[in-house]
Amino acid sequence: MLKKIKQNTSRAWLFFLDLIFPIECLGCGFEGQWICEKCFKEIKLKPKQYCLHCKKENSWGEFCPPCRIIYSLNGVWIAALYDEPLVSRAIKSLKYHFTGGIAADLSQLLILFVDKMLEQAKVAKPGLAAGLERRIFEQAKNMPAAVLNYKENLVIPVPLSRKRLRWRGFNQAELLARKVVENYGLKLDNKNLIRVKHKKPQAKLNEIQRLVNVKGCFNWQGGNLNKKNIILIDDVVTTGATLNECAKVLKDHGAGEIWGLVAAKG
Ligand SMILES: [Zn+2]
Numbered sequence: 432m433l434k435k436i437k438q439n440t441s442r443a444w445l446f447f448l449d450l451i452f453p454i455e456c457l458g459c460g461f462e463g464q465w466i467c468e469k470c471f472k473e474i475k476l477k478p479k480q481y482c483l484h485c486k487k488e489n490s491w492g493e494f495c496p497p498c499r500i501i502y503s504l505n506g507v508w509i510a511a512l513y514d515e516p517l518v519s520r521a522i523k524s525l526k527y528h529f530t531g532g533i534a535a536d537l538s539q540l541l542i543l544f545v546d547k548m549l550e551q552a553k554v555a556k557p558g559l560a561a562g563l564e565r566r567i568f569e570q571a572k573n574m575p576a577a578v579l580n581y582k583e584n585l586v587i588p589v590p591l592s593r594k595r596l597r598w599r600g601f602n603q604a605e606l607l608a609r610k611v612v613e614n615y616g617l618k619l620d621n622k623n624l625i626r627v628k629h630k631k632p633q634a635k636l637n638e639i640q641r642l643v644n645v646k647g648c649f650n651w652q653g654g655n656l657n658k659k660n661i662i663l664i665d666d667v668v669t670t671g672a673t674l675n676e677c678a679k680v681l682k683d684h685g686a687g688e689i690w691g692l693v694a695a696k697g
């Protein structure tokens with residue numbers, strides 16, 4: 432019932448509802464947190480990464496060579512599966528609930544995922560790989576520089592247009608990015624990549640049409656990126672068209688590797 436009301440009301444009214452109704456766990460209703468510790472522990476991370484285009488599994492979520500041709504993005508790291516009900520609920524709530532509080536919990540999911548990836552990277556360090564079994568050797572061979580030198584990445588949240596930002600009051604991608612940056616001591620740039628226009632709704636378009644549809648939506652206002660590796664953060668990825676367009680603009684300005692990091696695939 433409350434959910435129904437919240438879906439159909441204005442922002443001012445929602446703010447009021449948030450004041451009088453307590454924060455409850457989206458999983459079990461436990462008061463005080465959006466995702467309580469117990470429910471958080473039950474969320475399963477995505478067990479294998481894959482090429483977002485052809486869905487072939489691989490170690491680091493990179494686009495495989497034949498698919499790479501149409502993308503500027505190197506690959507996408509997807510923390511959890513969208514069919515984890517709690518994850519999809521949290522992402523929807525983060526967007527439409529007008530509360531940034533959920534971002535803190537969702538960002539923990541990103542952090543848990545990155546910790547695991549860095550752990551895997553330690554095992555697969557190229558220098559150690561010589562005597563290792565084939566699977567780990569393959570992992571080491573393809574390890575992205577953005578993983579190997581994780582602490583040197585620049586983090587950029589996928590921006591909203593000014594109009595959308597005014598309406599929502601916050602950029603959910605930026606809230607997630609801030610927490611990730613804080614946790615690993617990375618550098619954040621939330622100013623120089625801007626969204627100059629909003630694309631038409633993407634829902635009915637196929638993958639190639641989506642890539643075309645977002646063309647020209649972003650501008651980079653900063654200087655040359657001097658081969659800097661970049662992590663683009665967003666709450667959710669669908670075909671990767673938006674992340675890819677950001678990546679294209681950034682590579683036009685000299686960026687090195689560009690990886691998407693998202694909570695789930697929608
Ligand atoms: Zn719970």
Ligand SMILES: [Zn+2]
Pocket residue numbers: 482483484485486487494495496497498
């Ligand atoms: Zn592929």
